[in-house]
Amino acid sequence: MKQPLRLTVNGQPTEALVSPGTSLLTFLRETCGLTGPKRGCEEGECGCCAVLLDGKLVDSCLIFALEAEGAEVLTVEGLRGDAAGRPDHLAPVQQAFAEAGASQCGFCMPGMLLATASLLERNPAPGDDEIRRAISGNLCRCTGYTPIVKAIRLAAALKRQG
Amino acid sequence: MHDVTYHAPTSLAEALRLLGNDPAHTRPLAGGTDLHLQMERGGNAWRHVVDLKRIAELAGIARNPDGGYTIGALTLAAEVESHVDLAADYPALAQGAACIGGPPIRNRATLGGNVCNASPAADSSPPLLALGARAVVAGAEGTRELPLADLWRGPRQTTLAPGELLTALRLPPPPVRGGSAFTRLTRSAMDIALVNAAAQVALDAQGHIAQAALALGAVAPVVLLVPQAAEAVRGRAWSAELAAEVARLASAAAQPIDDIRASADYRREMAGVLAARAMAQAVERARAAGGVATAGTSGAAGKSDKAGATGKATARQRPGRRGAP
Numbered sequence: 001m002k003q004p005l006r007l008t009v010n011g012q013p014t015e016a017l018v019s020p021g022t023s024l025l026t027f028l029r030e031t032c033g034l035t036g037p038k039r040g041c042e043e044g045e046c047g048c049c050a051v052l053l054d055g056k057l058v059d060s061c062l063i064f065a066l067e068a069e070g071a072e073v074l075t076v077e078g079l080r081g082d083a084a085g086r087p088d089h090l091a092p093v094q095q096a097f098a099e100a101g102a103s104q105c106g107f108c109m110p111g112m113l114l115a116t117a118s119l120l121e122r123n124p125a126p127g128d129d130e131i132r133r134a135i136s137g138n139l140c141r142c143t144g145y146t147p148i149v150k151a152i153r154l155a156a157a158l159k160r161q162g
Numbered sequence: 163m164h165d166v167t168y169h170a171p172t173s174l175a176e177a178l179r180l181l182g183n184d185p186a187h188t189r190p191l192a193g194g195t196d197l198h199l200q201m202e203r204g205g206n207a208w209r210h211v212v213d214l215k216r217i218a219e220l221a222g223i224a225r226n227p228d229g230g231y232t233i234g235a236l237t238l239a240a241e242v243e244s245h246v247d248l249a250a251d252y253p254a255l256a257q258g259a260a261c262i263g264g265p266p267i268r269n270r271a272t273l274g275g276n277v278c279n280a281s282p283a284a285d286s287s288p289p290l291l292a293l294g295a296r297a298v299v300a301g302a303e304g305t306r307e308l309p310l311a312d313l314w315r316g317p318r319q320t321t322l323a324p325g326e327l328l329t330a331l332r333l334p335p336p337p338v339r340g341g342s343a344f345t346r347l348t349r350s351a352m353d354i355a356l357v358n359a360a361a362q363v364a365l366d367a368q369g370h371i372a373q374a375a376l377a378l379g380a381v382a383p384v385v386l387l388v389p390q391a392a393e394a395v396r397g398r399a400w401s402a403e404l405a406a407e408v409a410r411l412a413s414a415a416a417q418p419i420d421d422i423r424a425s426a427d428y429r430r431e432m433a434g435v436l437a438a439r440a441m442a443q444a445v446e447r448a449r450a451a452g453g454v455a456t457a458g459t460s461g462a463a464g465k466s467d468k469a470g471a472t473g474k475a476t477a478r479q480r481p482g483r484r485g486a487p
Contacts, residue, residue, distance in 0.1 A: 001165075020211065021166055021201070023198070043199060044198075044266070044267055045352060047266055050266050053269075056269040057269055058266050058270050063270070064194070064213075066213075067191075067194065067213060067215065115265070118265075133265075136265065137264020137266040138264070
């Protein structure tokens with residue numbers, strides 16, 4: 001039987017009736033139409049489905065949508081907007097990844113960007129060890145991670161400049 | 163998984179009532195990082211899932227009047243890993259918690275969930291066992307407390323009665339001139355431990371080992387204490403000979419199996435290596451804590467402490483994935 005769910009998704013108050021077995025990932029993709037979070041391993045290994053749940057990086061494939069009752073969810077779609085507040089521009093984190101050429105196939109990008117946003121929230125000037133540790137739950141099969149680490153360094157610098 | 167009802171009680175009493183209604187078909191939910199996979203793989207008869215995350219009294223790390231700690235079962239691995247006082251008093255536990263999966267897993271996985279999943283390879287379990295943790299269990303009949311080792315029956319099996327919940331883990335006060343450490347072996351990043359080990363020691367004023375504990379994971383159906391090793395080191399100064407003896411006793415205590423990750427022989431051998439390393443690092447930390455002078459090792463102790471707390475790139479693991487080793 002479906003149960004009621006109320007939460008905030010990318011700043012939008014959202015209400016729905018969902019089956020208890022529905023994962024947050026499925027809810028976001030199929031009910032909210034947000035396909036930023038990707039369906040990768042569905043085992044909490046790859047981090048492609050990662051979102052911020054009340055500010056914390058989590059794998060949305062391992063969470064029932066109902067567990068997010070009352071929570072604020074941020075997907076990569078919610079990252080848009082530059083430092084000047086222009087919503088049709090890339091966020092500084094996204095800008096840095098583009099400039100560093102850190103994306104190839106792009107499948108890991110939503111998770112990587114949110115892992116970066118979460119890291120920079122806690123630590124505006126992370127070292128390479130901290131950067132590597134922060135993305136250790138996000139797999140990339142293309143880049144070998146070096147451009148991603150470079151992008152995160154750049155994102156930190158852009159963010160500090162404001 | 164289609165006819166499940168989701169419950170989110172806000173008090174322990176309400177949770178116990180829900181669990182008691184239909185214990186055979188009701189499953190408590192903590193972080194869910196293991197439970198979701200079990201549900202997807204099917205084969206269960208769960209009709210009710212009771213989410214414990216809204217019960218405030220089950221979460222958090224508190225200092226006890228005796229200097230020990232009570233860690234709520236719903237405390238996140240990320241919180242255990244980053245709690246400054248806990249990490250200072252019990253570095254082995256912070257190290258172990260830091261090895262559970264990647265950051266998105268540790269932001270969700272709970273200490274109680276890692277314990278109750280009862281994987282013999284769980285990375286928080288050897289530290290908790292070596293540190294002398296006790297399990298606080300609540301049920302319809304009231305609350306009981308038991309040594310952690312008595313909570314595990316076998317791989318993925320606990321001694322909890324249907325309707326009972328692990329509510330907290332209680333750690334005794336850290337010993338004077340004490341130190342602890344966790345070591346772990348994996349073949350690749352994000353993999354489950356092939357073998358893991360934790361040790362705690364306390365030194366006397368002369369720098370001899372006054373007491374010790376050693377725990378091994380992934381080498382038996384449950385995480386093991388190795389009392390023979392603890393006995394062998396008591397009253398002695400740490401040395402290369404003693405390290406070899408600890409390794410020999412740890413290998414002898416291991417009862418590993420062959421599986422896809424490693425052979426039983428390799429696990430037995432590595433159990434000894436990891437045990438000796440864990441104890442050596444615990445001794446170094448105890449020396450640093452107690453200001454006990456040593457022949458050229460105290461400087462290295464500080465460095466290895468730092469490396470240990472940060473963890474290595476391969477030191478990532480989610481709780482009890484892919485079955486028992």
